[in-house]
Amino acid sequence: MSRQRVISGVRILKRLLMCTLGYFIAVFAAGVFMTLALAFEKSQSGTTGDQAILVVAILIALFAAGIAFLPAVCLIVLTEIMALRSALVHGLGGVAVAALAGLVDRIQFAGTAAPSEPSSYLALYLGAGAIGGLVYWAVAGRAAGAIYERDYSALSGPASEEA
Secondary structure: OOOEEEEOHHHHHHHHHHHHHHHHHHHHHHHHHHHHHHHHHHHHHOOOOHHHHHHHHHHHHHHHHHHHHHHHHHHHHHHHHHOOOOHHHHHHHHHHHHHHHHHHHHHHOOOOOOOOOHHHHHHHHHHHHHHHHHHHHHHOHHHOOOOEEEEOOOOOOOOOOOO
């Protein structure tokens, strides 16, 4: 009386496509969030440059995609295997990935000019991670573990043949 998990090849392909699409949409949303937050900060200080916001958002998203790729893939694989479909799990996972990406960013660019307020940049990374995690959940995370078809035929017992 055990439940068997049968994996379908078409379901695997669909999940891979949805996870990839979800990752790139989530990274773009996080990039837009970071761009708007930085633009708001610049507008508060008196300097504006909102002509190229979309271009900057795309560049920030590409940068974030490169830094956060490996931790995000690990998180996506974990949630798919364990079939974790909670928005909270994906949001907190996005925060964890963003914290790791922020740490890598600080280590990688340690010799360059330091930001004036490092805590605000940490908050920016964490906010972008939460946005990215929730957007990923909305696109692909809600169906995590969908590659498994549940086979409950073993639970129903032997089929009775009635004439």
